[in-house]
Amino acid sequence: MAVEPDWEARYRRMASSFASARRALRVLRYYSYLLPRHGLALDLACGLGANARLLASRGLEVYAWDSAAAAIDRLQALAAAEAVHVHAAVRDVVLQPPEPEQFDIIVVGYFLERSLVPAIIAGLRPGGLLYYQSWTVEATDSEYGPRQRQWCLEPGELLGLYARLTPLIYREEGGTGDCSRGLRGQAYLVARKPRVPGDMIGRAGHADPAQ
Numbered sequence: 001m002a003v004e005p006d007w008e009a010r011y012r013r014m015a016s017s018f019a020s021a022r023r024a025l026r027v028l029r030y031y032s033y034l035l036p037r038h039g040l041a042l043d044l045a046c047g048l049g050a051n052a053r054l055l056a057s058r059g060l061e062v063y064a065w066d067s068a069a070a071a072i073d074r075l076q077a078l079a080a081a082e083a084v085h086v087h088a089a090v091r092d093v094v095l096q097p098p099e100p101e102q103f104d105i106i107v108v109g110y111f112l113e114r115s116l117v118p119a120i121i122a123g124l125r126p127g128g129l130l131y132y133q134s135w136t137v138e139a140t141d142s143e144y145g146p147r148q149r150q151w152c153l154e155p156g157e158l159l160g161l162y163a164r165l166t167p168l169i170y171r172e173e174g175g176t177g178d179c180s181r182g183l184r185g186q187a188y189l190v191a192r193k194p195r196v197p198g199d200m201i202g203r204a205g206h207a208d209p210a211q
Helices: 007-014 026-030 050-057 069-081 114-123 137-141 157-161
Strands: 040-044 061-066 087-090 103-109 124-135 166-172 186-192
Touching: 026 050, 026 124, 026 186, 040 050, 050 061, 050 069, 050 103, 061 069, 069 087, 103 114, 114 124, 157 166, 157 186
Parallel strands: 040 061, 040 103, 061 087, 103 124
Antiparallel strands: 124 186, 166 186
16 A cells, blocks of 8 residues: 655655745646636645745735645745735645635645545636646656556546546647657646536637647
């Protein structure tokens, strides 16, 4: 049985350097133009909160939850340095998921907890957006990403997990073509919660901007 990583210890080791803060997810950076001008956003399992800080810089009211206290402490310091406000809290998102229809935006990065998918979908308000990016099974053969298959998406799994949402953007390249280029070992999705039952138009995703 695979042992989950000790995220508290990892973030504690990062605490001495501002350079340890990662950039926001590619899917959020590339498709930030889809964000509403106002609303309530959640960076779920936020880590150091790069996504939360980007969302806050866009004028959204942002919550950021993570079970690692060291990560939340670091996020608050980074947010203060960038002069943005984030409601950051230590919270086990599996035991305490979002309340139904609580958020206009939910962002999830490199956190695959399949049992949480129904709560994430329920946590979006009608018309709300999910931004999701995580490792795929191809990542287990690279120097990046988890080594255990259970923490990686299977081919096409991401679309299936969030089939109740309308996909606006989807990208997963697997091992097709020249693997030295493109997005490898990862998949991402931007999807909208239907405003009314049966509102599932626009099922085709769109490619990335030119690299």
